[in-house]
Amino acid sequence: MEQDWIWGLIGGLLIGTGGAVYLLANGRIMGASGIIGGLVDGTARDTKWEKLAFLAGVFLLPIIIFPVYSDIDTHVTDNWAVLIAGGLLVGIGTRFANGCTSGHGVCGMSRLSLRGFVATVAYIMAGGIGVILFRHLLGVI
């Protein structure tokens, strides 16, 4: 669709506003992998409830606005091997790198963090190579 970029921009502004609230009010960096990972490996400690409240917002808001849209297709694969391999790579990779698209990308690059830029270049290049490899050369996705 032609207007997709406008919705992308509006959605992006909302995402950034969320990050701004989390930083200025709570004093935390909005990184999805850090928030989920901290709960998973037990490093969240006294920030546990804050992180759970954040994730509850991420999970619930789409349910509230979902009925406004009639047909939403996430076009996700139903190949479990691909889903499990992808999930493991994303889980392990973001924890080793200490951040993902939101932490390193949105929050890191906007404060001109060198690590944010390096991580973002690395995962975008790997993602691009991955899609070319798995889609065009191997045809698994």
Add this chain to the structure above:
Amino acid sequence: MRNIFAFLAGGLFGAGLFISGMTDTAKVQGWLDIFGDWDPTLAFVMGGAMIPMAIAWVLRNRRSSPVLGGSFPPAPPQRIDRTLVTGSVMFGFGWGLVGLCPGPSVASLSYGGVSHWVFFAAMVAGMALTPVLRRALDRQAATA
């Protein structure tokens, strides 16, 4: 109060991911696929998100502490190490493979169907495995 604002921030994040189409794996893979039918949406999402966030960093510098108390996160380390790059490359491959990153994987759970839960479960398992892997790698480095 902290939880209310965390919920609000998460809600804005989730709504933004939903509206921008970032829970649509075809849009993400379409952006990564420069040899396919290239989809520029992700660049607008990232650019759009960085505007309020950049303003927030400027405002952060004018305050000594967050509105709800506590302290601001310390300045980020500037050390570029191997784990940052290898971790990001691993993440990128997984991201390209399925078209989901951690934020959208949570935002899409309610309406994406069983595939999203399988991905989410594998991602959580990977996050739980990471401290174990880290210790194993450290041991190997110590004996090498």
